[in-house]
Amino acid sequence: MFATFDALIRTVMMIRRTLMLMVPFVLATGLYAQNSVKVGVVQALSTGNSKELAHKFIPNIDLTVMGASDVYSRVQAEQILRKFFDEHVPSGFSVEHEGVSKMGDSYYIGRLRTANGEFRVTFFVKRMDSAELVKQLRIEPSKGDL
Numbered sequence: 001m002f003a004t005f006d007a008l009i010r011t012v013m014m015i016r017r018t019l020m021l022m023v024p025f026v027l028a029t030g031l032y033a034q035n036s037v038k039v040g041v042v043q044a045l046s047t048g049n050s051k052e053l054a055h056k057f058i059p060n061i062d063l064t065v066m067g068a069s070d071v072y073s074r075v076q077a078e079q080i081l082r083k084f085f086d087e088h089v090p091s092g093f094s095v096e097h098e099g100v101s102k103m104g105d106s107y108y109i110g111r112l113r114t115a116n117g118e119f120r121v122t123f124f125v126k127r128m129d130s131a132e133l134v135k136q137l138r139i140e141p142s143k144g145d146l
Contacts (some may be wrong), residue, residue, distance in 0.1 A: 037125050037132040038095070038108060045093040045112055045121060050086035054078035056134045058126065064138040077137075084139065088114035093121065105135065111142065118142040 037056055044053035054074045063070065063077050065084050072080065095110040105124045113121040120142045126135040 028056060037134065038098075038106075041108075041123060041134060042093055042095060042110070045110075046110065049091040050078045050081035050085055051082055057137075058128060058135050059136065062136040064140065066141070069138075088116045088119070090114050106132075112139065130133045 019074050041053060041056050042062050043049075044056070054077055057074050057077060060071050060073055061077050063080060068080075079131050090112060090130055092113045093110055097109040099107055099122065101107055106126045107122065109120065109122050112121045120138075120140050122136075122138045122140075123134050124136040125132050
């Protein structure tokens with residue numbers, strides 16, 4: 001009986017070590033996925049690429065552009081953003097603040113510089129199945145509050 005108990009202890013310790021090694025990997029993978037969505041959104045906003053931006057959206061996104069707000073399909077959202085970028089050609093985008101909401105979604109607040117002035121952009125990233133996607137995007141005139 002004593003040998004069986006020793007074997008059980010060794011097995012438990014081995015499982016524990018394996019889990020301890022896996023936890024950082026799993027966390028890093030989740031952070032990388034979220035960070036890759038952030039990087040993709042930042043790049044699309046910087047260049048005014050509405051198509052690439054829409055690829056990062058959930059199927060029906062809460063979109064606010066210049067005061068017009070509604071829930072749109074990806075295709076509708078892409079068209080609205082294409083029109084916005086045609087009228088306000090971006091010259092750059094930078095994230096000024098980021099955090100996690102009470103609901104566990106990551107959020108980013110940034111400054112979009114365009115030929116027609118600056119805009120405050122806020123977007124929320126949500127985990128859906130195995131992907132991180134943008135669930136809400138707001139583009140509003142900047143009030144110098146960043």
